[in-house]
Amino acid sequence: MDQTPNIAANRLPPDMLARNFSDAHPPLTAGQATIESDRCYFCYDAPCIEACPTGIDIPGFIKKISTGNIPGSARTILESNIFGGACARVCPTEILCEGKCVRNTQEDRPIQIGALQRHATDWQMRTGKQPFSRAPLTGKRIAVVGAGPAGLACAHRLAMQGHDVVVFDARARAGGLNEYGIAAYKLADEFAQKEVAFVLSIGGITIETGMLLGRDMTLTSLRADYDAVFLGIGHAGVRALGIAGEYFPGVHNAVEFIEELRTSPTKSDVAVGRRVVVIGGGNTAIDAAVQAKRLGAEEVTLVYRRAAENMSATTVEQEWAQTNDVTIRYWSAPVRIDGTEHGVASVTFARGLAKDGRAVYDQGNYTLEADMVLKAVGQLFLPDPLAEDDIVIEAGRIRVDAEGRTSMKGVYAGGDCTAGEDLTVAAVRDGRNAAEAITAALMKAGN
Amino acid sequence: MADLSINFAGIRSPNPFWLASAPPTDKEYNVRRALEAGWGGVVWKTLGEDPPVVNVSSRYGATRYNGQRMAGLNNIELITDRPLAVNLAEIKAVKKDYPDRAIIVSIMVPCVEESWKRILPLVEATGADGIELNFGCPHGMSERNMGSAVGQVPEYVEMVTRWCKQYTRMPVIVKLTPNITNILNPARAALRGGADAVSLINTIQSVVGVDLDAMAPMPVVDGRGTHGGYCGPAVKPIALRMLGEIARTPDTSVLPISGIGGISNWRDVAEFLVMGATSLQVCTAAMHYGFRIVEDMIDGLSNWMDEKGFETIADVTGRAVPNFVNWNQLNLKFRTLAAIDQEACIKCGLCHIACEDTSHQAISKTLLNGERHYEVIDEECVGCNLCAHVCPVDDCITMVPQPVEGVQTWNEHPNNPMRKIPAKAG
Incomplete structure (x- = not known):
């Protein structure tokens, strides 16, 4: 991205960048995995299995962790979902398997299914081998x-x-x-x-x-x-905002910002604004906002049209953004972006509320100063x-x-x-x- | 506030909690710490003749269950491996400093009258309150014709007990081994020999596990293992049965009982007391958590006794014994049914699958408004309690006793070919 005085790379020293972009949720230790796996009730016809789009036999793989049968556990996961390792890290488990864990009803603390899945699949990946082999060739x-x-x-x-x-x-x-x-x-x-x-x-x-x-x-x-x-x-494709000023320098698609980060080994060459406004309500918006903050942006504001519960990013994701010092503003629709040919200056939003079940934005406008705007209002x-x-x-x-x-x-x-x-x-x-x-x-x- | 003091066969103790003869009572240092922590007494780890035995390194094996450490403990340690004189001097010093506590000395010497005659006056000279005859140790010592090798032969139990009564004025407690088929035989032998009391159970012969790398039973001693003695929470049910057997049998019921076997908290204590014990001996729980566990035992028992209106330990001892009967005295007309509290149910399905796969197909699984729903089918329920045991939520599944009309035991049941036919009136 073009750099201006307000949009710059290297805002943080390399060691801090390395720390900020390392594993956000480190793996369970073997001891933690054993304790956690023992908490599983091994439910019959378990609700967590039903909640998993790939239908992993979750009680089955957790039981195997508790007995020390890690190869069996990894195989159980991977035969339903060969990307069990990535899913263990990126799934919104709070609305999938963990959201349906019966322990929520009992004590409001589900089994950490994602972390246990990572424990088993990490083991498999460390072996450098996969547990499956090919059937006789069909010629197809x-x-x-x-x-x-x-x-x-x-x-x-x-x-x-x-x-x-x-x-x-x-x-x-x-x-x-x-x-x-x-x-x-x-x-x-x-x-x-x-x-x-x-x-x-x-x-x-x-x-x-x-x-x-x-x-x-x-x-x-x-x-x-x-x-x-x-x-x-x-x-x-990515959705446009459809408002004035969308093409000033400094206004970017969040997916491109995220991609730039992912293709940079050190993150020290990725430019970020001082005051960043992210527009959207999904995981892309969260990932962009938190990473902007972790790159060294001074203020990051995530602005969403409607209420917290309407966001497609889960409560856990929203809280993750907030604990990363991202400010989330709800009920705000973007009206226009102001700036010059040198760059964006501010974004103006209309405040809204729900009237008769519909969102109405007639509560006056406010303006956020910004030198970088990341659009995350959906992909196509x-x-x-x-x-x-x-x-x-x-x-x-x-x-x-x-x-x-x-x-x-x-x-x-x-x-x-x-x-x-x-x-x-x-x-x-x-x-x-x-x-x-x-x-x-x-x-x-x-x- | 309940009075927890006891007089056990003439041995006075401020509370019924004693440490059993075991590693925690092997030395003055440990025993003093225990008495400071509040234990009512100790049974000093078994003394033998000099030269002392030699113990191996690698002595304990343990059973883990679903994350619970030491659900059962197995040991291959023998009796004290310190010189007799050292132990005697320490016992004397402890008794002098703790005159109000029960200091009992466990003894195991060869089955020879001279051996017992020689050691008993030495023990008596320490001022100890009583002796416990170790007829239970099931490993090592039994290979030398001591411990359970004696306890398994009623004639020997009687003979040695008699020698002890003859050569000391101290109360004699006979510690019984569970490694027999009928606990009443050694109990009766002790009674015939003049025992003042019995204590039980000693440890159970066991192989606690196998090291699958060393291909040897655990604990592994340089590549090999041996059987040991099993104790801890896992053995409590076995102990309660043997205790109750002695307590409910008229001739043996006169023996005061010191209960041993997996006692870990005040609730266990209360159960041993109502099944006939007057004093309790603890080892594994102390080895797991330290001596401080006695605090909860003391005030937990005291609070429970206050709540139930029991003033002394004597009020509690044996309360459940009249209700401990043989199977043929159970009422076959009694019926209890499982009831699921739908509000408390977390929909784990464990009750359903347990009943469906292994019992009576009496819990249905359906969808109610899109939610999993489990319901007891009363007509199929035999009241076995399995669902209530597998349910992970306290009080979610309760067993509800149904109204009973009359009593019919197996003795009167028409299916019993040996039934007693009541004599016709008139």
């Missing part, structure tokens, strides 16, 4: 577009089932949002790349980077060259790469059935480019399930 070749969690989960399952897979991705590195779109301290120490290597170690998967759908290949050509195609192409699926193809887009996403089939024969899709929760864990489920459907279809065809 499948193309996967997008090397994010959905695409790689699909590729892994397909490889396990004996197919050969080629994964295409437009970027320089595989990993998708795990590599480019999540706060650095959530997946510290190059975890995303290590996990990609772990997933690929099953064999039979080739990664082709720098390959953009619609530019370097088309769906029709892939369909012709491969036995099946899976699309895990995510969101390529861009159907452009598929414009030439005969595939049905519905409500802005690729239409799929329960097995991940699109309207085009032999073409499947999953993850953020299809409808549903925009979560890593949901993308993994989609990819895995599509792989099962692809195998069932190819094997049923009997050829």
Whole structure:
């Protein structure tokens, strides 16, 4: 990003930056894991399993930790979710498994399922091996577009089932949002790349980077060259604010700021403003705001249109921002951004409230001075790469059935480019399930 | 405020809490700390003849259960490994400084009259209040025809008890081994020999676990293990049964009982008392947490006695014994049913799966307004209590006794081919 007196890199010394972007939630010790695993009641037909999009046998893997059967525990997790390591770190467990833990009812303190999952999967990754091997080769070749969690989960399952897979991705590195779109301290120490290597170690998967759908290949050509195609192409677009001043220097998309951080090994070359305003209410807004603060911004204000409970970032995420000295202002809609050709100066918001169940912004305006504005009001699926193809887009996403089939024969899709929760864990489920459907279809065809 | 003092077979103690003959009572230093902490008395770790025994290094093995340390403890330590004269001098010094406490000395010498005749006056000269005959130690000493090797032969129990009564004026407590099939046989032998009281249980023969790397029983001593004596909370149920057996049997019921076996808190104490004990001996709990645990025992028991209106230990001793009967005296017409407090239920499903897989399919699992819902099917419930035991929430599942019409025990039951047919009236 362009640097101005108010937007600069190196605001903090290197050792402080290193500390600020290291693992935000360090792993459990073996002792802590044992104590925590003993707390699990081993519920029957457990609500936590139902709450996990990938349906991991949570009581099963926790029981195995308590008995010291860590290899068995890791396998239980990974056979449902090959990205169990990333999900242990980035899942909003407070609204998924941990949110449904029966101990919430009893004592308001759920089992730390995410931390235990990390304990077991970290062990597996330290072994440098994965617990799965490939079935006898089928001779089938499948193309996967997008090397994010959905695409790689699909590729892994397909490889396990004996197919050969080629994964295409437009970027320089595989990993998708795990590599480019999540706060650095959530997946510290190059975890995303290590996990990609772990997933690929099953064999039979080739990664082709720098390959953009619609530019370097088309769906029709892939369909012709491969036995099946899976699309895990995510969101390529970001929503605009649609207000005046959106293009002054210093106004950026939060996803680009996060990506810049993720591609910088030291963070010392990433510029940040003194007074940063982040607009939005999801995890991207939180990740951008907290990282701006940790880069050395003096004041970071996260501004959201509605109330705390309407934010898609969970209460835990909001509190994480607040304990990182980010100010959150609710019920404020952006009205305009003021500045000059040299840079942004301020953002004006309209105060609102709920009237008859609707948000109304008629409570007067206020202005926040800012030298950097990060926009995080949502990401969009861009159907452009598929414009030439005969595939049905519905409500802005690729239409799929329960097995991940699109309207085009032999073409499947999953993850953020299809409808549903925009979560890593949901993308993994989609990819895995599509792989099962692809195998069932190819094997049923009997050829 | 309840009076906790006792007179146990002539041995006076300000409270019924004694440390059992074991490592905590091996030395003057430990014993003084215990008495300062408030213990009513100690049974000094077993004295033997010189030269003293030699103990191994690596002495204890323990059972862990779901994170609970020392749910059971196993030891392969023998009797005191210090010279007799040293122990005797220390006992004398302690008794002199703590005249109000019960100082009892555990003894184990070969089954030879001369040996007992020789040691008893030496012990008596310390001013000790009584002796306990160690007929229980199930490892090491039993290989030398002492400890449980004596306790397992009623004739020997009787013979040695008689020698002791003959050669000392001190009250004689016979410590019984649980490593037998019928506890009444050695208890009766002690009674015949003139014992003033019995104490039980000593430790249970055990292999506490196996080291899967060393391929040897634990605790491992240079690559090998041996069986040991098991104690701690895990053995309490076994102890309570044996205690109750002696307390409810008319001829042995005259023996004062010092209860031993996994006693860890005042609640355990109360249970041992109502099953027939007058004094209590503790070891594992003290070895786990230190001597300070006696504080809770003292005021917990005292508070409970106040609440129940019991003024002395004698008011408590044996309260539950009349209700400890053989199975054939239980009322077969009694019925209790599980009831789930739906407000307290946390929906873990453990009651359902326990009943469904292993019992009577009496707890249904349904969805009620989208929530998991577990309900007792009264017609199928046999009142076994399993669901109430597996439920992790206190008082969520309660067993509700149903109205009973009359009494019918197995003795009168039509299915009993041996039933007693009441004589016809007139």
